[in-house]
Structure formats: structure tokens, C-alpha cells
Amino acid sequence: MSDSAIATASAAQLHGHPQVDIIDKETHTHGFWRGGVSPFNVSYGKLMMWIFLLSDTFTFGAFLVSYGSSRFSEPFWPDPNVAFDSFFGIPNMPLVSVSLMTFILIMSSVTMVLAVHAGHLKKQKEVAKWLTFTIIGGVLFLGCQAFEWTDLIMDKGVTVTHNMLGPIINGHPTPGPGTFGAFFFLITGFHGCHVFSGVILNLVVLINVLKGTYEKRGHYEMVEKVGLYWHFVDLVWVYIFTCFYLL
Amino acid sequence: MSNETNLPAGEAGNPHQEITQPQSVAVPMPAGHGAHVAEGHGIHHHEPFITKYIFSQDHKIISKQFLITGIIWAFIGGLFSVLFRLQLGFPNDHFMWLHTVFGNWAPNGQFTPEAYYGLVTMHGTIMLFFVLTAGMSGTFANLLIPLQLGARDMASPFMNMLSYWIFFIASIIMFSSLFVSTGPFAGGWTAYPPLSALKEASPGSGTGGDLWLIAVFFFFVSQIFAGINYISTILNMRTKGMSMSRMPLTIWGLLVTAILGLLSFPVVITGLVLLFFDKHLGTSFYLNSIYVSGHALPNVGGSPILYQHLFWFMGHPEVYIVILPAMGIASEVLSINSRKPIFGYRGMVTAFFAICILAFLVWAHHMFVTGMNPYLGAFFVLLTLLIAVPSAIKVFNWIGTMWKGNIHLSVPCLFVIGFVSTFISGGLTGIWMGNSAIDLDIHDTYFIIAHFHLVMGVASILGMCAGVYHWFPKMFGRKMNNTLGYIHFWITLVGAYLIFWPMHYEGLAGMPRRYYDYAAWHTFAPFQGLNTFISIVAIVVFITQILFLFNFFYSIFKGRKETDPNPWKANTLEWTTPIHPGHGNWVGEIPEVYRWPYDYGKNGIDFIPQNVPLTPEEEMEVIKETQPQPA
Amino acid sequence: MTDLLIVITVVLILIIIVQISKASEYVSILKGKEKAEQQSDKVNAWLLMAFLILGLIGIYICHELLKGKLLPVAASVQGAAIDHMIIYTGIITAVVFFLTEIMLFYFGFRYHNKPGRKAKYLPDNDPLEITWTAITALVLLILIVFGLKEWFKITGPAPKNAMVVEVTGKQFEWMFRYPGKDDVLGRKDFKLIDPAKDNPLGQDWSDPANHDDVVSHNVLHLVVDRPVRLLINSQDVIHDVGLPYFRMKMDAVPGTPTTLWFTPTITTAEMIKKTGDPDFVYELACDQLCGEGHFTMRATIIVETQQQFDQWEAGQKSQYQLAMADLNPSISDTTKAADGGLPAADSSKAKVAFAK
Numbered sequence A: 001m002s003d004s005a006i007a008t009a010s011a012a013q014l015h016g017h018p019q020v021d022i023i024d025k026e027t028h029t030h031g032f033w034r035g036g037v038s039p040f041n042v043s044y045g046k047l048m049m050w051i052f053l054l055s056d057t058f059t060f061g062a063f064l065v066s067y068g069s070s071r072f073s074e075p076f077w078p079d080p081n082v083a084f085d086s087f088f089g090i091p092n093m094p095l096v097s098v099s100l101m102t103f104i105l106i107m108s109s110v111t112m113v114l115a116v117h118a119g120h121l122k123k124q125k126e127v128a129k130w131l132t133f134t135i136i137g138g139v140l141f142l143g144c145q146a147f148e149w150t151d152l153i154m155d156k157g158v159t160v161t162h163n164m165l166g167p168i169i170n171g172h173p174t175p176g177p178g179t180f181g182a183f184f185f186l187i188t189g190f191h192g193c194h195v196f197s198g199v200i201l202n203l204v205v206l207i208n209v210l211k212g213t214y215e216k217r218g219h220y221e222m223v224e225k226v227g228l229y230w231h232f233v234d235l236v237w238v239y240i241f242t243c244f245y246l247l
Numbered sequence B: 001m002s003n004e005t006n007l008p009a010g011e012a013g014n015p016h017q018e019i020t021q022p023q024s025v026a027v028p029m030p031a032g033h034g035a036h037v038a039e040g041h042g043i044h045h046h047e048p049f050i051t052k053y054i055f056s057q058d059h060k061i062i063s064k065q066f067l068i069t070g071i072i073w074a075f076i077g078g079l080f081s082v083l084f085r086l087q088l089g090f091p092n093d094h095f096m097w098l099h100t101v102f103g104n105w106a107p108n109g110q111f112t113p114e115a116y117y118g119l120v121t122m123h124g125t126i127m128l129f130f131v132l133t134a135g136m137s138g139t140f141a142n143l144l145i146p147l148q149l150g151a152r153d154m155a156s157p158f159m160n161m162l163s164y165w166i167f168f169i170a171s172i173i174m175f176s177s178l179f180v181s182t183g184p185f186a187g188g189w190t191a192y193p194p195l196s197a198l199k200e201a202s203p204g205s206g207t208g209g210d211l212w213l214i215a216v217f218f219f220f221v222s223q224i225f226a227g228i229n230y231i232s233t234i235l236n237m238r239t240k241g242m243s244m245s246r247m248p249l250t251i252w253g254l255l256v257t258a259i260l261g262l263l264s265f266p267v268v269i270t271g272l273v274l275l276f277f278d279k280h281l282g283t284s285f286y287l288n289s290i291y292v293s294g295h296a297l298p299n300v301g302g303s304p305i306l307y308q309h310l311f312w313f314m315g316h317p318e319v320y321i322v323i324l325p326a327m328g329i330a331s332e333v334l335s336i337n338s339r340k341p342i343f344g345y346r347g348m349v350t351a352f353f354a355i356c357i358l359a360f361l362v363w364a365h366h367m368f369v370t371g372m373n374p375y376l377g378a379f380f381v382l383l384t385l386l387i388a389v390p391s392a393i394k395v396f397n398w399i400g401t402m403w404k405g406n407i408h409l410s411v412p413c414l415f416v417i418g419f420v421s422t423f424i425s426g427g428l429t430g431i432w433m434g435n436s437a438i439d440l441d442i443h444d445t446y447f448i449i450a451h452f453h454l455v456m457g458v459a460s461i462l463g464m465c466a467g468v469y470h471w472f473p474k475m476f477g478r479k480m481n482n483t484l485g486y487i488h489f490w491i492t493l494v495g496a497y498l499i500f501w502p503m504h505y506e507g508l509a510g511m512p513r514r515y516y517d518y519a520a521w522h523t524f525a526p527f528q529g530l531n532t533f534i535s536i537v538a539i540v541v542f543i544t545q546i547l548f549l550f551n552f553f554y555s556i557f558k559g560r561k562e563t564d565p566n567p568w569k570a571n572t573l574e575w576t577t578p579i580h581p582g583h584g585n586w587v588g589e590i591p592e593v594y595r596w597p598y599d600y601g602k603n604g605i606d607f608i609p610q611n612v613p614l615t616p617e618e619e620m621e622v623i624k625e626t627q628p629q630p631a
Numbered sequence C: 001m002t003d004l005l006i007v008i009t010v011v012l013i014l015i016i017i018v019q020i021s022k023a024s025e026y027v028s029i030l031k032g033k034e035k036a037e038q039q040s041d042k043v044n045a046w047l048l049m050a051f052l053i054l055g056l057i058g059i060y061i062c063h064e065l066l067k068g069k070l071l072p073v074a075a076s077v078q079g080a081a082i083d084h085m086i087i088y089t090g091i092i093t094a095v096v097f098f099l100t101e102i103m104l105f106y107f108g109f110r111y112h113n114k115p116g117r118k119a120k121y122l123p124d125n126d127p128l129e130i131t132w133t134a135i136t137a138l139v140l141l142i143l144i145v146f147g148l149k150e151w152f153k154i155t156g157p158a159p160k161n162a163m164v165v166e167v168t169g170k171q172f173e174w175m176f177r178y179p180g181k182d183d184v185l186g187r188k189d190f191k192l193i194d195p196a197k198d199n200p201l202g203q204d205w206s207d208p209a210n211h212d213d214v215v216s217h218n219v220l221h222l223v224v225d226r227p228v229r230l231l232i233n234s235q236d237v238i239h240d241v242g243l244p245y246f247r248m249k250m251d252a253v254p255g256t257p258t259t260l261w262f263t264p265t266i267t268t269a270e271m272i273k274k275t276g277d278p279d280f281v282y283e284l285a286c287d288q289l290c291g292e293g294h295f296t297m298r299a300t301i302i303v304e305t306q307q308q309f310d311q312w313e314a315g316q317k318s319q320y321q322l323a324m325a326d327l328n329p330s331i332s333d334t335t336k337a338a339d340g341g342l343p344a345a346d347s348s349k350a351k352v353a354f355a356k
Ligand code: HEM
Pocket: B190, B319, B320, B322, B323, B365, B366, B384, B385, B387, B388, B391, B427, B428, B429, B430, B431, B433, B434, B435, B439, B442, B443, B444, B448, B451, B452, B455, B456
């Protein structure tokens, strides 16, 4: 048996039995769980992506919980309205730039949904179009983030070790908790890496869409997989946004 | 032939007879599907060596790669323990050959304290992560998941290969850390900061510590990848009829193992990343108000306890990651050798799930003496002692399985009995320490060493050996030498008890773990004689493992050829493949499954493989059981 | 030479074992699989039985040999309670241990493979399983309840009359600070630490509460029958104040002070009599790996009467005096220097103030 035979054999295992007609002798139920089919009615690839995302949730979760524990052990924490008050260099615009970033990211999720939908309909051009928008969204987000980091580092004096956003004593700013910057850059940076790798993945998929790889394959599941990842990255951002900017 | 005798006359003529024909492959595959192409061998002999044995995507080869890497690491880890036991056993002797071999680790024939702590740290890391996690899960998950579930390979063979090679990179990095001039990492396998963060505090926390961190990081990544694969394969790739409730307990164990790893490794990875930042970017996640080697550090605001939480959130599930595959193997091997179904299958699966959930909720029992809030401590006491319940259920079920069996005391079976025995011995002391008040007394003493070596170290090594002896014919198509196996078992079991049992006493006397020398201590010096005794036994046990190494590698090439595709007369699907399964495992169609894997001795029949359809009588029984009773 | 001899003997023994094993495999082939299996099953069944019996005897011998090396009676109120817990937990677990291990090995022996023996098909037995689960859970719950009662007593607030001692760990030594007559420990800051200037703890000399604080190195003085509250610190890495004779222990964490209190009940002198060991000392052991000198982090504890303690304390110079003597005669200078170091060092205080 050759590799391709194995591949088709396992593909048949996955896709081959859409209607479950055998009664489980033991439980007398029709069910996805009795073997021979995927219990979730998804391919192993998508399942693996789900499982990976579950695992990644714990990474972000651990980061955020660590952040929380550090933050609540500090008597003072910088006010986000002060720390993030610059909109591309324009001061006194608290949280405007981050709102824009969030909006961009959410919109890119919407375009991703449209890309996946187009994939279901096997519309190659549409898929390519929406994926392109998604990629642009991702790049814009990263761009905004770069601006924000620059502002924090250059203007606010916040780095992973230092923090000049401490309490004002007798009119003089004093150093604040160093963990503020450390956690901020670590967590948003880690998220940024996710966005960045998402953009790369999307690009690879886009190239394949344009080359017609999925057209030949007969399905656009790859788009769905990167879609899952993209939505996850988006969702995580909502939490990070809440933890760093709102609370 | 013996099977025939087990067949009651009344059953003759039913489909069961087919499987008791000793000379046929025990797979009553539908006619016309090439059921009798027994030798899958040769399917692939055109493949070049490099893709067949090195960058192979065949789960069976990857399994062997994990096993052999694991065995090599076990040898190194074991050697390290013998070396540091030399120091503990003979603190006044100078072994000049140590200097010859280890150079400035042992300047005058004695290890320096720094080298000693390096050895201890490496021993712990290697044994726990590389041998009992990667070696154990890697070997048996890769081998058994597809074979026992009836899949051609893992869900993603490529990622499977990747996970091995990432592990391999981790191995190389860890190994290279032994040759750093400032020495390997020496802060204990738990790597608590600030010790692990400050090279001023311990030279090993410099480059050696960096390499340790990177290696362990890669190791965790590889295990996450592997786990994703294991879980999706188990959920998605089961053959027809292999419902979850018909999975062998090995698979249940491996599934829960993979879930534990999947959800706990990311957390420790974050912990390690924070540590890396503290080491190299000057952050203060774990550092606060430190004055070391003559100057005050600028770091303020961090908490070393945060690391411990992140670490033990992985650490406790990790110990179950180490033991659950062994539990699965034990259940399977014990049932086969007792010629009896595993007792309380449902209880076993429930216990797995209970462990899976509780294992995430007890981590802080390793931190009772860190000054935690007593109410938090109480919460963890409660859950810690509760986790003993599923462990106890398992023990009772194993003993129940042996009761009134017809126990073949084969080598794997003996290893399983040893496994259960040491698991009991070590598990019971967990109940002592789980009660936080007692833990105040015995935390970080030799009592802990005794506890976890018996319950986890020895037990899973015995379980792993059971697995290797049991599945060796499947992996290599040859048999291992039985007599050597028996000798290996008995010396190991007796030795393990001689080593670890007396340690309870040392621990109760307060003897702290991780001490290089006790001579200056009025309280602990009287144990010197005992320490010497333990060291001698440890050396003997280590040498015995050479017998195993020999047996293993010799039998791969020169062992007696296995001629029986189902040498243990087992029910699970891996024995329905040819003796040398090719890539793809089954020739022709994958067998379908009709029953659970533990029909041993049912209706007087010695064993009924899973792929044998139910008899009409059995079907009637099932229907009777599941139909709602008329009111 | 002897080394070489040992190696050669070991290698020879291994070779012999391997050869015998190989030969015995051939013998078993000749005998036939079935027969050989039955024979080895029988041998191993007896070995299991032998292991069980010798093991039980071994446990007894081990206990007899080692019980003399265990610690003497607990020297604190809390320790006595913990010992009590250990005893009843030990009895309960021992019962389970003996029951399960005996069954395990006995069943292995009793039901080993024999011609004509048939295994009983017994997949489960719900009532039995539920019973043993329930009993296990119940026993554990009882242990939890008693254990937690003790835990809360031990970790609860220290009595009002407790004396306070500050314990500081550093690589690789213990330092103890007593509050002196004013019963107040003076302020300190890790940035002021300067062993060369006789300020190993970083005491802030501008705080008058510091002036009578006595510091001792590696010797801790405690008063018998008087609760003592330890305030535990570390300067560098995590250490652990291990008190085997008092059955207590607490980590010393840099940046996060911890506390622990207990009531010593037996003076060192009484313990010497009790143990009949003239060299007896209470030892304090570091129980958390803290670097290459971990095993040398030893302090001794002297438990004495209040009178003896007072006498000892009166004979001590306070650390302030030591430091000032060092820097003689310009006392004012040092105070200034210490003050100068303050603003940067004490930012945390400022933070607290601001937050309020
Ligand atoms: C029966 C239930 C168990 C209970 C109640 C229990 C309880 C505990 C407790 C409280 C500790 C911390 C002791 C200390 O450091 O002071 C501990 C340590 C440990 N346990 Fe268990 N345990 C149990 C079973 C297991 C199992 C099944 C394993 C492994 C398979 C295991 C492996 C370990 C290890 C490795 C450590 C020490 C880690 C270290 O400090 O280096 N335990 N156990």
C-alpha cells in the first residue's frame, strides 16, 4: 500500500460515512461516538486546530492571571486613560487609538467570516478578496500597535523594566511599578506575535487560493482552519483589551 | 492448540471458533479482503533508509524513536543518580576515576557541591520529562493509539514526526548543557526563582540555566504538539464500532494524559517565559528586594511565589501524566494475564476522569509552607485528599482483577504487580503529606523523596517496563529473553524497596532532601550508615538495568522470532495486524469492532477479540439489558 | 586495583547471568512453551509469596533498626499535635497498606496459572465498588476534618504574649534579630544592607526602634513555654526555616515576609537529659535548595528559661552599637548617609501613601 492509498483510506474514514445508520449494539443509539466517523463531524485538521486553540487559551490565561496577581499586589497602578492617551502623537485622546485597533481587528474577523463563507460556496475570487481584506486588517492592527508601543517607550518612559507613570508626589512624577510595562509589552507582544503569524498563515492560504490549490482539492477547509485561528486571536484581544485598557 | 481445550463443546460452530484456530491470524476478516496476507512485511521496502527510519512519519517508527531515546536518557539519568549517590553514600572517599572522567566536576575524586546539585537537577529533569513523559507517552501513545483503535496512522503523521524531532532538539540542548564551563543548571528540577534567575546565586543558573530553560521549553512544545495529535486521533480516527466505551484502558489513560499535558504545559511555558525575561531583560516578575553577592538588585515588585503557582499548575498534572499511561498499561496487561476482564471498567474510566479534573485543582499542596493563606491551604487539603479516592479505586480494581483469575505470571505481569505494589506504598504516604499540618513536618525531607519515587518514579518505570516487555513482539517482531526479564524484575523490585522504604525514616527524622553532605549535622549524621547501604543497593539496581539494556537491544536484532501474531492471546486490535505491520498497519480493510476489549473467559471462552461479532445469544443479552423494563 | 577487580567481577557476573538466561531459553523451547510457562509461573508464584513474607519481616526489621534514629519527642505544643496526627494517619494507612499488599501478592500466588484453572468472568460488581469508594472517601474526610482543625490552630494568629524574632536567610547563613527592650523591630531596607559596615540586615539607623535590636548569627535563643512568632525573610533566594524538633517549617521568600509561630516546651538542657546525649542541640536546617552551600545552612537553637534568655540578651551588644563602634566617632555621618539612601529605596512606602 502506498502513502496515497493510506491517505485516501483515512480520508474515507473521515468523510466516508456521512449518514450514520448503524445502531450501536451496546447502547442502541445512533451516534457519532461509536467509531468510524468523527464525533464532532469535523475533519481531524479542524479538530486539531480547536484543540490547539484550547491549549493556547491556557497560555494567554496564565499570562493574564499572572498579570492580575501582580497588579493586585501593587498599591499603585497607572491609569490607562493616562498611559494610553495619545492618538498617533496627538495627546489627550485617551483610548482612541486602541479603540481603533480593536475595531480594525473585529472588522478583520468579519471579513474572515465572509472568506470562509465564500469558501463554502467555492467562490475562489470572493475568498481571495475577503482574505486580502483580512490580511490588510491584520497588518493595520500591527501598525497601530507599533505606534502605541513607540509612544509608551519614547514619550511615557515605560519599558519592560522602567515605568515613569508612577504616582505624582508634590507635583513630581515618580517611578511606578515596573511590572506594568513588563506585563504590557509581554502580553500585547505575545498577542502581536499571534497576529503576525496569523497574517503569515493567511498569506500562505491566499497564495494557495490564487493558485487554485483548494479548487483542485475540492474544498476550502484550509480557509476555515486559519479562520478559526484568526477568530481566536481576535477573541483573545478582547480580553487583553479589557484587562489592560478598561480595568 | 491449547485454545481448543478452552472451547466448550456447545459453542462449536459459532464464529468464535474461528479465532481459536491457532495457526490463522486471529482476524476473521471478511473473505476476499486478503485476510491471509499475513506478512505486511515488504510493503515498503523500497523506501530509503532516511525516510523509513529517521524522518519517518509512521507512528510505529516514531514510537520506537521515542522509546530508544527514552531508554538512552533513562540510562543517563540513572547513571547520574548513581553518581550523586556515591557522594551521599561515601562522603569521605575519593574516587580518583571520577576526576579522570569528570575533570573539574570532581577535582579530587569527589564531586563539588555545584556538580552534585547539577547531577541532582539533571537527574530529576531527565527522568521526569524526558524518560517518563516523552519516553512513556511518546512510545505507547504512538504505538497503541492507532493500533488499538484501528487507525492507519495518527491524525497528522507529519506533526507526529515534528513532535519527535522537537523533542530530539530539546534532548540535544539539554545534553549540551552538561558541557558548559559554569556547569549545568543546578537549581533543582523545579527551578524556583530567584535561585534559577540569578547567576550570582548559583553559577549553574547562567548559561547552563539558559540551556535548561530552552531545552525544557522545546520539550513542552513537542509534547503539546504530540498531545494535540493524540487527542484528535483518539476522538476522530476510531474504527467502526470502536465507541468510546469500547476503548482499551490504555487508550483512556493516554487520552487523559494528553488532555492533562495539553492544558498544563502552556501554563508552565508562560512561567518559563517570565523567568527568561527576568534573567535577560531585567524584568521583575519574580524578583523583589534582593541583595546578592554584595549588592542590591534594582528589581522590585515581583513574587517568586507566582512562579511556583505556574510551575505546580503543570507540576501536579505532570506527575499524573507520568503515571496514567502506566495505569493504562497495567490494566491491560493485568487483564490479559489474569485471563479475566478488568474489574470495574466503568469505575476505571470514571477514576481517570476524576483524576483528570482533580489533578488541576491540587497543585498548591506542593506549596503548603510558602506562607499561603491558610484557607486556601485548606481548600487544597480537601481536594488533595479527595484525589486519593480515584487512585484507591484503581488499586482495588486491579486487585479485584486478579481475584479468581488464572494468572500467567509472565514478565510483563510481574512488572504490573510490582507497579501496583509500589503505587500503593507511595500513594498511601501521599495521604500523610496531603494533610497540610503533617506536611509542615515532612515537606522537603526524604519522606517526599520516598513518596514520589515509589508512587511515580518506580511505579511508572515498572509500568513502562511492563509495556516494553508486553509490546516488544509487536514493535520488533521478536521476543525478549524471559529469564533475563525475570531477573531484571526481581532485582529491581526488591532493590527499589530497599532503597526507598528506609528513606521514610530519614524523612521523619527531618533529614532534608538535596543535601550534599550531612556530616556537620548532629541530627542527620547518624543516618550515614543507612545512606551507604542505600547507595550500594542503588548501584546494584543500576547494574541490573544493564541486563535490561542488553536484553532489549540484543533481542531487537537477535531475539527469537515471534511466530504467533497474537502471542499473549489478547483481544485488542493491535494483535490483528501482521507480525510486521507495514505503514498503514492492516493489509486490506481495517477490522470492525463489535465488543469491548475485555472479553476474557466469557462464557468459558478464553478470549474473544474485539473484532469478533456478537453471537445471537450475546445480542439478545445486550438488548435485554438496554431495553427499558416494562413498568 | 581493587576498583578494576570489582569491575571485572561485575562484568563476569553479568556475562554469566546472560549465558544462563540464554541457555534457559533453549531449555524452555525444548520443554515446550506450555510446560515451560507453567513451570516459570510456579516459580514466580512462590517468589511472590516469598517476597511478601520477607517483605513483611523486612519492614519489621527496618523499623527495629531505624526507630532509634527517629527524632525524640516533639519539643513544641504544635509538634506534639502533629506527631499525634502522624500516628493515627500512620495506623490508618498501615492497615490499608497491609491489606492491599497482602491481597495483591497472595492473589498473585494463589491464582497463578495452573492446568485446569479457569478464570472467573467478573467484569464488575457495582455494590462492591460503590462501597469501597464510599468507605475510602469517608475515611479521607475524617482525616481531612481532624487535619484541618490542627492546621487552622497552627496557622492561626499567635498568642498575644508571644515573643517575636525576625529570621533572615541568606546564602548561606541564618540571622536572627530580637526586638530588644522596646519590643519593636526597627525598620529595614534591603538597599541599606552592608555587611562591611556591620549592617547585615539593612537596618535603618534613623529609626530609634533599631537601636536596641540584637542580631545573632546562626544561633537562635528561645524561651521555653513561651510562644514565639518568627518573622521570616530572605535576602537573596528562597530558603526554608526547617525545625525538625518542633515539627515545623516555613519558607523564607525574598520580598514576601512569612510568619510562623510555635511554643517550645522542652529546654535544651532537659532534652540533653531526655536523650542521654550530652552533645544534643536543636538544629535549624534550611529545607529549600538555595545554592551550592544549601547543606551548610545550619543554625542551632537554644531553648532556655526566661531568666537565662534575659541574661543572654543583656550581655549582647545591639547591632546599632556594633555598627557605630565600627564607624566611630562620626555617628551623625552614618545617619546622614543612611538617610541619603532613603528616598530611592523607600518608593514602596510612597506608593502606599499615594494609594490612600
Ligand atoms: C494518593 C494521592 C496523592 C497524594 C495525596 C499526594 C500528595 C502529595 C503532596 C502533598 C506532595 C507535596 C509534598 C511536599 O513537597 O511537601 C506530593 C509530592 C509529590 N507527589 Fe504526590 N500525592 C499523591 C499521589 C501521587 C502520585 C500518583 C504521583 C505521581 C504519579 C505523585 C507524585 C509526586 C511527586 C513527584 C511529588 C514531589 C515533587 C517534588 O517536590 O519534587 N503523587 N504529593
